[in-house]
Amino acid sequence: AQTVTQSQPEMSVQEAETVTLSCTYDTSESDYYLFWYKQPPSRQMILVIRQEAYKQQNATENRFSVNFQKAAKSFSLKISDSQLGDAAMYFCAFLPMYSGGGADGLTFGKGTHLIIQP
Amino acid sequence: DTAVSQTPKYLVTQMGNDKSIKCEQNLGHDTMYWYKQDSKKFLKIMFSYNNKELIINETVPNRFSPKSPDKAHLNLHINSLELGDSAVYFCASSRKGSYEQYFGPGTRLTVT
Numbered sequence: 001a002q003t004v005t006q007s008q009p010e011m012s013v014q015e016a017e018t019v020t021l022s023c024t025y026d027t028s029e030s031d032y033y034l035f036w037y038k039q040p041p042s043r044q045m046i047l048v049i050r051q052e053a054y055k056q057q058n059a060t061e062n063r064f065s066v067n068f069q070k071a072a073k074s075f076s077l078k079i080s081d082s083q084l085g086d087a088a089m090y091f092c093a094f095l096p097m098y099s100g101g102g103a104d105g106l107t108f109g110k111g112t113h114l115i116i117q118p
Numbered sequence: 119d120t121a122v123s124q125t126p127k128y129l130v131t132q133m134g135n136d137k138s139i140k141c142e143q144n145l146g147h148d149t150m151y152w153y154k155q156d157s158k159k160f161l162k163i164m165f166s167y168n169n170k171e172l173i174i175n176e177t178v179p180n181r182f183s184p185k186s187p188d189k190a191h192l193n194l195h196i197n198s199l200e201l202g203d204s205a206v207y208f209c210a211s212s213r214k215g216s217y218e219q220y221f222g223p224g225t226r227l228t229v230t
Binding site: 033039042043044045047050052089091095097104105106107108110111 | 151
């Protein structure tokens with residue numbers, strides 16, 4: 001079984017500044033995916049970014065990027081130029097990558113509540 | 119077009135009742151899931167179905183039973199509702215072999 005830990009229950013950042021959300025995980029799997037999901041007050045789960053464990057290059061999606069350290073089992077999310085619309089709960093999640101894959105549920109961390117100060 | 123839909127979005131009921139939450143996906147996916155998000159926002163997988171076969175059954179009470187009439191639907195039946203069942207329940211779907219799960223809008227269940 002795997003575990004995902006988000007040690008920051010809440011983070012606050014000034015609009016236009018940069019913020020980093022932390023995530024660590026524990027697994028015996030060698031192949032897996034890692035994700036960051038955003039959940040705004042509407043409660044819709046929105047995929048922000050994903051990382052395949054076999055890829056050394058860190059994923060980026062516009063203002064969102066990750067710092068993936070496989071040996072340290074760390075997967076942080078950096079949000080640059082923070083905007084008011086970034087205010088939400090952010091969840092780190094883990095998914096094993098099997099050849100038959102896709103039937104596994106995501107393992108989530110407990111989430112970080114991100115506040116954007118105008 | 120809504121990819122994954124759930125009905126109802128809100129459900130208020132009394133302890134001891136039996137209720138169902140419906141989920142439909144129009145993406146042609148063959149795997150569907152149910153997640154529970156508790157009052158502290160913690161999300162946990164409950165079930166997944168792949169081609170009408172239960173793949174994961176986490177340690178949830180047997181009062182909860184998923185029912186899949188066809189590949190596009192995975193309904194969640196809950197018997198003898200308890201206060202602790204109050205939560206947001208999310209349905210999701212994915213294509214076999216794909217990493218990406220598409221989530222429905224969630225159903226907020228309140229048991230009084």
